[in-house]
Amino acid sequence: MDSFKIPANINKILFAFIGIGAISGALGFLVDPQKAWPGFLSFGFFLLILSLSGTFFAALQMISGAKWSVVIRRVAESTVAALPVTAVFIILLFFGIHSLYEWSHADVVANDHILHQKEGYLNTPFFIARVSGYLVLWLIMGYLLRKVSISQDTTKNPETRTKLVKISAAYILLFAYTFTFASIDLLMSLQPHWYTTMFPVYTFAGLGLSGIATLIILVVTIQNYGGLKEVTAEHMHDLGKFLFMFTVFWAYIAFSQHMLTWYANLPEETYFIETRISSGFWKYFTIVLWIFHFLIPFILLLSRDVKRDGKRLIKIAWFILFMCFVDVVWLVFGGLEHDGHVLIPLMWMEAGLFLGAIGIFGYTVLQAYSKAAQIPVGDQNLKASMNFHQTH
């Protein structure tokens, strides 16, 4: 089995994206550092969910014993390659803790009873230690899964699958808890008084949805350049169903969180949604988010033909991926204030950073993908996956 050769023009495009991202990031910090840090956090968190999503998907397929997805497993496993660079960006974010997080200001904490009580958890050294801990764990587990999976290509040992199932089960369990805390630390603590139990599930829904969208984009792009011939319309159909499922799941979680918050109307909880739907800019931002993140993809993905056609599905996947980024921006920026005014993103900087994230992610993942066989050639279920047909 030949490995995938990255076409030169793809690399050119990705480098251009990285360039745009770097320039807009730098310009953002020059123009308005107050807004640049949240923009950078949105970029970092978005890159983080993309890099984690593939390993999560691969692990999920492994523990459920799914056979159809074996042909795309290698693509999913490769996303961990973007994690080291992401880790660097997250570490760079540590320099912005003071600009981003209210709880890092000793004077604010001293005058704020609630923050004072939270000081044991929300303080800079512990924050850095926690976030670094998650990153190390994710890197180890992600690379382990990929390494073991690739080792099967040459050994063809069916026992490897059993080992992979065990690693995957451990990964999912650890991932659930670490990602929960990462969401609380990185995003929830931006509005440090605010809390709600659904929040980690909400960020996970975004992770799942953007992960499937990424997978579709990667698979179709690789196919367009002559790779992954084993992936057929049958596999695309299942990926499309996954995309549909996560679109609905995201809406379900978002609705439950917001509706229950709105209904109970508790002051310490409501202001999360209040800041995002009362004022002019954020009101329209939120309405656009809900329509474009759920309603339109939902209607488009109902069609069976669209799900089976990679060329059409990739367009929706790009759209959804962008909306997932918008969702992260919404989470980061929506509650921020500066001198009593709501903070409005620079927009051009975030758009540039989105392209930058795509560039970095695409480049690192494709590099890693091209280093091993395109499909797990040693897997005993590969044949079943290649011959896979929808039964209904």
Place this chain on the structure above:
Amino acid sequence: MSLESVKNPFHIGKTFKQIDDDIMRPMETFPSKTWWIAFLIAASLLAMFAGILIYSFVKGLGIFGLNNPVGWGLYIVNFVFWVGIGHAGTLISAILFLFRQRWRTSINRAAEAMTIFAVMVAAIFPLIHVGRPWFVFWVFPYPNERGPLWVNWRSPLLWDVFAISTYFIISLQFWYMGLVPDFANMRDRQERFKARSKIGELLLTVKKITLRVISLGWVGSAKTWHHYEKMVLILSALATPLVLSVHTIVSFDFATSIIPGWHATIFPPYFVAGAIYSGFAMVLTLMIIMRRTFKLEDYITMKHLENIGLVILVTGMMVSYAYTVEFVIAAYSANKVEQYVFMNRLAGPYAWAFWTMFACNVVSPHFMWFKKLRNNLTVLFIISIVVNIGMWFERFVIVVTSLHRDYLPSSWDMYVPTIYDWGMMLGSFGVFFTFFLLFVRTLPVIAIAEVKADEANDSLHAAH
């Protein structure tokens, strides 16, 4: 290639006649002694249930342990418990169908029956709890002459009415549509039975006509099957969101309030996971008993039970995750009231209930990590019972511990269920099992047509 070489673990390898005979045997023979004993116990519990019900109508709700802060007691606990049980059936028939989980075929019929009976039992509790059940039709919004009296659309309790009745109707439809080919099968088998008396002849005629009507003229042509399969697919897609919506709405009953311990936004997915958890545990209990007493080990194999064990493991960990998030966020919130509720659960007067729940729901599913234990009938049976005890206590913890300490310490009170409360709970099992035991004697407990279709597919693949 011969059939033996097919590697499908769910392949049965019997002739269609044998399958018919095996599955229809319980319906075509006189009930065994075991069945009669079980039925007698269940029916007496049902009678007790009805007795307490009538007594409560005569005496009033005062016979139950409800008091001022704890206005929702065992009634609501039992309601949520039974609705939760009612999740597994349609999940197995609809969601596992969409997930192409073939092992669902042998267990979906009984699981759906379980769902329908569980929802029926669940519905009794709010019915009594409304206080004047003879006016219960007021929950339906229809043009009436009661002046401005209209349902309160803002109340999640009303959403419940719609969520549960819709779920019940669709589940019933699903169950019935799945039964149609089997009814036709039963209809065609009637020829072999000869009555020995006049009354017998009459009964047989009634049965024949009934079967003819309810099998809707099914002939089993290719075209009929084609339509049938399309129908199952569409119905599955429609039923899938319904399965999730029911416990979501039930969780809204609590989460829309501002009572600490009830108002948590994670409740919807947490309740759904818990419902699937308890539902599958109940399926496991019933399947283990059923396959043994009706000698259906070839159809409901250890592999089926093992898979149910895995579902229990996964959903059990989801439930544990939700508990953890609740505690973590309460700790993080720096909200005194929120923190107190959770500390009170851990160490308050109802700590015994909390720790029972913890041991049953959080600890016990982890035995399912081990293949040896997943293949051990005794372990599986114990786990299935333990999980359901745990899930019952989960609802008890949520309902009672959140209510019994009101905001004003002067309003604090303990909730002690009376003998009538416990009688109602025990009686609800009687109602459920009476229906279930009647079901196993009157309808095929395994979807015969679906099992045959899978067997036929296997031979087709084997021929290539």
